[in-house]
Amino acid sequence: xxxxxxxxxxxxxxxSACTKKDGVTISGTYENxxxxxLVKIELIKNNKLTVVDSFKLEPNGNYExxxxxxxxxxxxxxxxxxxVINMILDQSxxxxxxxxxxxxxxxxxxxxxxxxxxxxxxxxKQDFEKQSQTLNEEFMTARNxxxxxxxxxxxxxxxxxxxxxxxxxxxxxxTMDGSIAGILATSFIDEENEFKFLDSLSQKYxxxxxxxxxxxELADKVESYRKLAIGSPxxxxxxxxPNGEIVxxxxxxxxxxxxxxxxxxxxxxxxxxxNVVRMYEAYNGKGFEILGVSLDRQKExxxxxxxxxQLTWTQVSDLKYFxxxxxxxxxxxSIPATYLIGPDGNIVAxxxxxxxxxxxxxxxxx
Numbered sequence: 001x002x003x004x005x006x007x008x009x010x011x012x013x014x015x016s017a018c019t020k021k022d023g024v025t026i027s028g029t030y031e032n033x034x035x036x037x038l039v040k041i042e043l044i045k046n047n048k049l050t051v052v053d054s055f056k057l058e059p060n061g062n063y064e065x066x067x068x069x070x071x072x073x074x075x076x077x078x079x080x081x082x083x084v085i086n087m088i089l090d091q092s093x094x095x096x097x098x099x100x101x102x103x104x105x106x107x108x109x110x111x112x113x114x115x116x117x118x119x120x121x122x123x124x125k126q127d128f129e130k131q132s133q134t135l136n137e138e139f140m141t142a143r144n145x146x147x148x149x150x151x152x153x154x155x156x157x158x159x160x161x162x163x164x165x166x167x168x169x170x171x172x173x174x175t176m177d178g179s180i181a182g183i184l185a186t187s188f189i190d191e192e193n194e195f196k197f198l199d200s201l202s203q204k205y206x207x208x209x210x211x212x213x214x215x216x217e218l219a220d221k222v223e224s225y226r227k228l229a230i231g232s233p234x235x236x237x238x239x240x241x242p243n244g245e246i247v248x249x250x251x252x253x254x255x256x257x258x259x260x261x262x263x264x265x266x267x268x269x270x271x272x273x274x275n276v277v278r279m280y281e282a283y284n285g286k287g288f289e290i291l292g293v294s295l296d297r298q299k300e301x302x303x304x305x306x307x308x309x310q311l312t313w314t315q316v317s318d319l320k321y322f323x324x325x326x327x328x329x330x331x332x333x334s335i336p337a338t339y340l341i342g343p344d345g346n347i348v349a350x351x352x353x354x355x356x357x358x359x360x361x362x363x364x365x366x
Contacts, residue, residue: 024089027064028096033057044074072180088114117181121188128165183214195229234341237326239316257289261337263296264305269336273309286365
């Protein structure tokens, strides 16, 4: 009799083990579900969305789904394109609940340490944006009153505040041991200007999560940045000026030179030009040069814009739009875009404009 009882208990354990759910459970309630319309759960990978599940919500908005997860990954829950909630699915079951801090009535994930990391960074970002807004209001007031001393103080405070915030974000990312949240979190930093950090993070994840496809994606991204990383030699540019004479970037060696990618048709570029003119006039005599690289198609428009905006520095172009040899070499996907090159020919900074450009030049030249 005892043997039979033991056999039955063993059998029950085996059956329960065999019927255990295979995946991560996602549950919650969505307000105001749309009858006969599908909601979707989508995998985010290699900058592509793949639908892994689609279904109708219950009339009361309740749902519970089990998603098979081959590896920890980035997903999103798409409610009729009204609310899209990003998720990291690993081993933990999660719930989606109303986000009381979202004025748009959105939702957030609970039960996920991975997502708690992301929410930490979002809080840091929101705090920085609030502080920036306050400083921006001070900046506008000071500019309208012509208080140059206060303007300089505000710029200095902003740069210090940004440096503190960037360090907080990087420190937080480094606490995410073994979580792909650390890879997703790179979107909170200026990846191109934080190449050294990104490179070290890639090496860290190649040790901690060597088989993850997201680790490979991060490593590939780092390699694409490496040629244009701060401290790397600036790739050579040799293009014709408006007179057809070939001008090379290397001819500026020994000076600080800003490569300014722009075009006559680019409104943000033209809006920035007066500031660039002002910076050139202030620092050209101290060793600052500019190499304007136009992504125009028509020579007439390019030459007219040079004259209209009073751009007195060297200009070159092969008139091939974004297919320009220089644009391809420097991976330019949008303009305005800038690279600051040091006297040794190495990249010093990227995408400096407005107050950031002025602060950097003042740092260099005093």
